[in-house]
Amino acid sequence: KNAASVGQRAEIKVDVDGSGPLKPFPVTCEYYADGRIVTMLHHRNEEETPVDGFQEPGSFLQNIVYDADADQIEALINRSSKCWQQLSYxxxxxxxxxxxxxxxxxxxxxxxxxxxxxxxxxxxxxxxxxxxxxxxxxxxx
Known part of the structure; x- marks a missing residue:
């Protein structure tokens, strides 16, 4: 995946607001040789989804359900130096x-x-x- 990866990954629960109202949620941390740690938030649609037979614009709808709610995700984004989302089609x-x-x-x-x-x-x-x-x-x- 990335040549600079140390190869260590950890499945943990992260509490983005400490003792605040947001509950901890599961993430995967990937550690790199240069000291970076990439935090990956998972969702329930990580496998390919075959789509066929939808002709009208916008007729296929897929909601992505993450392992955290919107408030937890926003708190994670606000505490991150970089944030991105990957999509393949x-x-x-x-x-x-x-x-x-x-x-x-x-x-x-x-x-x-x-x-x-x-x-x-x-x-x-x-x-x-x-x-x-x-x-x-x-x-x-």
Whole structure:
């Protein structure tokens, strides 16, 4: 996964607010040779989800249920020096956007994800916010 990883991982419960009202929740800590520790929060949809037969834009819906609630996640984000979320999308003859790429035209994607602030997002995994593209579209693949 990462060449700098020490190879040690620990499954622990983290209490992001100490003695505050938020309960501890499970995470995986991965330790690196340079002293970094990456905290991974898991969810119940970590395996690939086959999707077939959905024709209308937005007709397939998948809620991601994390091992922590929204308040716990926000507290973890606020106490982290970096935070990211990874998403992969493997497809065959499928469309993500079906939308004009110019920013002055109306955004009418075929699929989207919704941010923690309940905002419909216009980019996909590892792409640039506002690009209306997926990573492969940015890289020209």
């Amino acid at each position: 493997r497809c065959r003859n499928s469309r993500l956007f079906n939308s004009p790429s110019q920013s002055d035209q109306q955004f009418q994607p075929f699929s989207w994800w919704v941010s923690r602030h309940n905002q419909k997002m216009d980019y996909w995994g590892a792409s640039i916010p506002g690009s209306r593209k997926c990573y492969c579209g940015i890289m020209g693949e």
